Amino acid sequence: MVVLSKIYTRTGDGGTTALGDGSRVSKTALRVETYGTADETNAAVGMARLHAEGDMDAALARIQNDLFDLGADMCRPAPSQDGAAEYAPLRMTAEQVDRLEREIDAMNDALEPLRSFVLPGGSALAAHLHLCRTVSRRAERLAVALAAEEEVTEAAVRYLNRLSDWFFVASRIANDDGRADVLWVPGANR
Known part of the structure; x- marks a missing residue:
């Protein structure tokens, strides 16, 4: 159980933070950027939930x-340690990735194939889900960069890859099952 009785500790005032194993690293370390961007994704999901139901x-x-x-x-x-x-x-875990894949497939079954790229927008929920998609894609890029330098859990990187796909398909569901998608018109303003 987590108990947070005091929120500030002053231990990070020098620009470092503690990792889960107790070691301290710079707050600008790639690992911190990666899980910080996952947290930013979570905050964006919280905003999307203001428009979601059921x-x-x-x-x-x-x-x-x-x-x-x-x-x-x-x-x-x-x-590995x-x-x-x-x-x-x-x-x-792989099960968390598998669940996202099942949910993507189920949502996608309700949609007509796309004939154009989709612009972020439409309903409020769809617009927020597109923001979730782009932030999670950034988290994924950071996770891939981290995996090139340090050991990371493979399922974590795979989860972020599927998550951005999940947000994309969910945004189409939020746009009246794709009928209210905002489609890109190449060169429309030339």
């Missing part, structure tokens, strides 16, 4: 919880 809201709530799992995973370096840890660190 199954969509429930799915977004699951994603918010997964994003906290992802942050916990990313803030703990060296997954987990066996030596005092307690089992929380890691992303």
